[in-house]
Amino acid sequence: xxxRHQITAGLMPLLDSALLVAAKEKGFAAGEGVDLSLMRETSxxxxxxxxxxxxxxxxxxxxxxxxxxxxxxxxxASRTVAPMALGLGGNAVxxxxxxxxxxxxxxARPDLDPTTAGAALKAVVAERxxxxxxxxxxxxxxxxxxxxYELRYWLAACGIDPDRDIEIVILxxxxxxxxxxxxxxxxxxxxxxxxxxxxxLGHGHIATVKAAIWKGSxxxxxxxxxxxxxxxxxxxxxxxxxxxxxxxxxxEPANRDELAALLAGTAYIDRxxxxxxxxxxxxxxxxxxxxxxxxxxxVPFAKAATFPWKSHALWLYTQMVRWGQIGHDKANETIARDxxxxxxxxxxxxxxxxALPGANAKVEGALKRATxxxxxxxSLTLGPDGFFDGGLFDPDQIDAYIAAQARHxxx
Amino acid sequence: MESRSLxxxxxxxxxxxxxxxxxxxxxTGHENVTVVHDINGIARTIAQINPDVIxxxxxxxxxxxxxxxxxxxxxxxxxxxxFVDRSDRASIEAAVEAGVSAYVxxxxxxxxxxxxxxxxxxxxxxxxxxxxxLEEARSELGDRKVIERAKGILMTSKGLSExxxxxxxxxxxxxxxxKIAEIAQSLVTAAALLGEEP
Numbered sequence: 001x002x003x004r005h006q007i008t009a010g011l012m013p014l015l016d017s018a019l020l021v022a023a024k025e026k027g028f029a030a031g032e033g034v035d036l037s038l039m040r041e042t043s044x045x046x047x048x049x050x051x052x053x054x055x056x057x058x059x060x061x062x063x064x065x066x067x068x069x070x071x072x073x074x075x076x077a078s079r080t081v082a083p084m085a086l087g088l089g090g091n092a093v094x095x096x097x098x099x100x101x102x103x104x105x106x107x108a109r110p111d112l113d114p115t116t117a118g119a120a121l122k123a124v125v126a127e128r129x130x131x132x133x134x135x136x137x138x139x140x141x142x143x144x145x146x147x148x149y150e151l152r153y154w155l156a157a158c159g160i161d162p163d164r165d166i167e168i169v170i171l172x173x174x175x176x177x178x179x180x181x182x183x184x185x186x187x188x189x190x191x192x193x194x195x196x197x198x199x200x201l202g203h204g205h206i207a208t209v210k211a212a213i214w215k216g217s218x219x220x221x222x223x224x225x226x227x228x229x230x231x232x233x234x235x236x237x238x239x240x241x242x243x244x245x246x247x248x249x250x251x252e253p254a255n256r257d258e259l260a261a262l263l264a265g266t267a268y269i270d271r272x273x274x275x276x277x278x279x280x281x282x283x284x285x286x287x288x289x290x291x292x293x294x295x296x297x298x299v300p301f302a303k304a305a306t307f308p309w310k311s312h313a314l315w316l317y318t319q320m321v322r323w324g325q326i327g328h329d330k331a332n333e334t335i336a337r338d339x340x341x342x343x344x345x346x347x348x349x350x351x352x353x354x355a356l357p358g359a360n361a362k363v364e365g366a367l368k369r370a371t372x373x374x375x376x377x378x379s380l381t382l383g384p385d386g387f388f389d390g391g392l393f394d395p396d397q398i399d400a401y402i403a404a405q406a407r408h409x410x411x
Numbered sequence: 412m413e414s415r416s417l418x419x420x421x422x423x424x425x426x427x428x429x430x431x432x433x434x435x436x437x438x439t440g441h442e443n444v445t446v447v448h449d450i451n452g453i454a455r456t457i458a459q460i461n462p463d464v465i466x467x468x469x470x471x472x473x474x475x476x477x478x479x480x481x482x483x484x485x486x487x488x489x490x491x492x493x494f495v496d497r498s499d500r501a502s503i504e505a506a507v508e509a510g511v512s513a514y515v516x517x518x519x520x521x522x523x524x525x526x527x528x529x530x531x532x533x534x535x536x537x538x539x540x541x542x543x544x545l546e547e548a549r550s551e552l553g554d555r556k557v558i559e560r561a562k563g564i565l566m567t568s569k570g571l572s573e574x575x576x577x578x579x580x581x582x583x584x585x586x587x588x589x590k591i592a593e594i595a596q597s598l599v600t601a602a603a604l605l606g607e608e609p
Contacts, residue, residue: 045478049503053508
């Protein structure tokens with residue numbers, strides 16, 4: 001512990017920056033010998049650029065972002081690795097009050113069920129098309145985001161073509177609720193607290209949640225500039241250990257109020273403390289006073305929530321292919337697979353003697369209930385990790401998965 | 412072809428900085444400059460003017476939206492890449508330091524675009540310096556005003572001359588190792604609380 005590591009991390013004002021915020025504010029970073037500076041940013045583009053020029057060594061990143069960087073899909077990119085995930089889940093789909101009223105007329109209920117909500121939305125979409133009205137417009141935060149892919153997955157599985165039947169635009173998270181109120185958009189898929197913001201301000205209803213579309217699904221990762229990670233393995237390992245400890249602290253219900261207060265601070269999300277609590281407690285106010293308890297709404301620690309699964313990287317890659325962001329070939333698939341680095345994660349956490357998954361990839365959607373799994377060291381429980389439509393993603397059958405989704409796209 | 416003047420779009424919600432950039436571009440012979448302060452309707456603007464170069468400040472939260480627009484060929488005819496040459500690391504760094512980002516139509520010759528970027532970087536830095544100096548000047552002015560008021564309070568309540576009042580403030584500040592303006596501010600606040608404000 002003689003050598004101190006100086007690390008600057010960029011983050012966006014989102015609830016799942018919690019693991020980084022608590023790592024710094026609760027002293028976990030300092031305890032591992034890391035002097036961690038956190039810098040809030042205004043766009044994912046800024047995070048990417050500042051990582052590329054070396055202002056940041058690591059950053060809070062959308063799970064597909066490092067893959068998109070390495071595939072050359074971004075205007076400026078430096079090689080980026082994802083040695084750790086920053087939790088699972090945490091997003092929701094919010095619709096305007098007007099759209100929600102139209103959806104309830106077609107059977108949507110305030111229970112966040114993606115199947116009934118999706119069927120109702122499909123009926124509204126068809127109704128508008130018959131009346132010759134313009135398509136509904138939904139916003140997501142970035143084209144290479146879990147939000148974009150889970151929204152599209154949900155819509156497509158409900159028979160709505162995300163490219164033809166509705167319009168998807170890009171908006172920064174803090175502007176979503178205002179855009180909904182102004183009628184510029186009809187709905188959005190974003191991380192917390194920006195769905196709660198829409199509900200609390202009376203602008204919208206939460207229709208469904210990421211945790212219902214795909215349970216235990218990837219959302220943010222710690223992205224590290226690859227060159228820096230290669231040259232400073234000890235600094236990175238110390239940081240990963242501190243984030244692991246932070247995740248454990250974030251998951252403890254007794255710390256919920258303190259964490260909410262930290263996140264609400266002016267240097268981070270800078271919004272009311274009450275806005276942070278639904279995501280942390282899983283008791284989601286969906287609108288009109290209704291509260292729905294969501295299992296695993298946001299999982300900071302349990303179920304290997306910080307493990308960078310190669311199967312997550314590969315699923316995200318299949319969605320880039322599905323929606324025409326990149327062509328599928330073995331070289332691209334390899335780049336996606338190699339972006340996530342469970343080897344770095346394992347090496348960093350080994351000294352802690354904690355539960356680690358036995359494999360680097362899993363069949364996504366296979367676990368219908370929480371299941372104890374074989375792991376190195378202490379015991380570990382995974383799942384449930386099901387897709388709402390019963391879909392399965394076997395990372396060893398990637399060509400078949402891509403082909404099946406391509407057939408479905410032209411329905 | 413090479414002599415055709417480049418279409419340049421400047422997106423900046425800060426009107427003063429935008430006009431400084433615009434002036435710089437015009438001084439260097441660029442006539443085809445469009446300045447936009449509001450991102451709303453930007454797709455239409457881009458389709459209309461078909462810019463060769465887009466300059467945007469880094470605090471703008473809509474960079475992700477803008478970049479997405481470049482990837483959708485419907486809005487912009489040609490692919491747009493950041494900076495002229497990805498390997499030109501020094502100028503990328505200088506730009507990010509200055510708080511400016513630029514997008515350039517693919518295939519544009521480096522020698523035509525580099526001066527534009529360099530100018531934008533210089534003007535962004537100059538603006539930041541100006542804003543900092545203005546802020547300092549503002550707080551200096553504020554300091555002077557509060558010291559004047561504190562002197563007035565001391566002169567009335569203790570029957571001191573202006574010089575004696577200032578001397579007392581300075582001595583108190585030195586004893587407490589604080590700035591005169593801070594001592595003056597405490598005095599003004601206390602006087603207001605006690606209803607002694609003249």
